[in-house]
Amino acid sequence: MSHLLILFFATFSAAFMATVPPGLLNMNAAKVSVTKGKLNGIVFSLGISTTILLQALIAVWISKFLHNNPAVSEWLLKIAVVVFAVFAIYFFIAARKNKQDEVRIVKVSKRNSYFKGMGLAALNLLTIPYYSGLNVMWNASGWIKFQVWDIMIFVLAAGCGTFTVLYMYTVYFNKLENKNQRFSKNSNYILSVLMVVLLIVTLIRIFK
Template identity: 40%
Template sequence: MEELKIFLIVYFAAFLGVLPPGLVNMTVAKTCLERGKKNGMYVAIGASLVILIQGFIAVLLAKYIFDHPFVQRIMLRAGLVIFIILGIYFFIQARNNKTEVKSSNKSFNNNFYKGMLIAALNVFPIPYFCAIAGAMNVGVGVSYNWLKITSFALAASAGSFTSLYLYVFSFVKIENKVEKFTEYSNYFMAGLMLVLIVVTLFRIYNN
């Protein structure tokens, strides 16, 4: 019963955490517009697999992150560097935008690994899930309950995938505006990176 409670709470926390526009879900939406819904789904699946791993890592590191604030600072600084690099990349892509909507027969591997890479670069879920794990005493303390830990990680992945799934199928509503969206999507992503850079700097100097 305790495992079910953990699953439901973490599921909805993950769902709501991924729902606002962010690095992963906007990549899913952008892939849908450029390469179709199937490829967007592959990105979502790849990202969800990495989030499953991040859920496990978050629980197992929860105690250490709460006991050692310097770990938080290291993670934030690493995230800052990643967001700066991604921001520059998306800005260059926007300036040289020659995107066409297309599909690929080699879609699974390319987009599955793309989803994994984007999710791996997004470092914020780990401290987010660490905070949830600490609040629920999952993985905190001397003894670990692996059933609870597994339930936590599965819920984090499932909740995130549900949110990404909504992004994939909301593509239907904007499919007739593909050209306009793809024209500005890279600028939007670059702007998002700028916001994340500011937020990360704020967190670094207030940690």
């Protein structure tokens, strides 16, 4: 039982730290909270966290395969380069198009926000290799075994750690009422720059 507690807090901390730096998921969660309201931001974050749960589950079963076959991880990184490039262009065009738009709160379906969150998280192709690497390290440390309870705790901790940070992003940006308009106008530019940074980092990892 003690190793399950260690497993939960270690995985929760790893998921938390991976989500804290401004990136595609948390910045979009903040943007949804600002433009569509706090509740939609939280629902959007739940959608992201649901996909993270599924990706963490997949990572458990393929961790050894990825560890023993570096070519697979390299293939995923190459796909990530294309995805980041497309998103960088998309957010830049969106920022130019909506530069003069005023920010207003719009009513949208919470279900729509949930599935948008799931879809966006599914495009983050680095998640599965990340959690696969964690699984390999935890397995080497004796913190995780390929048993039902271990897998459930690992997956749950990954989802909870991610959602905690996303919730903080939605609440933090939603409280900055005086700066909401500026943030909403510039968020697409911020996201475009972040995509470029992620693209560069991914290229460095591929050619390192």
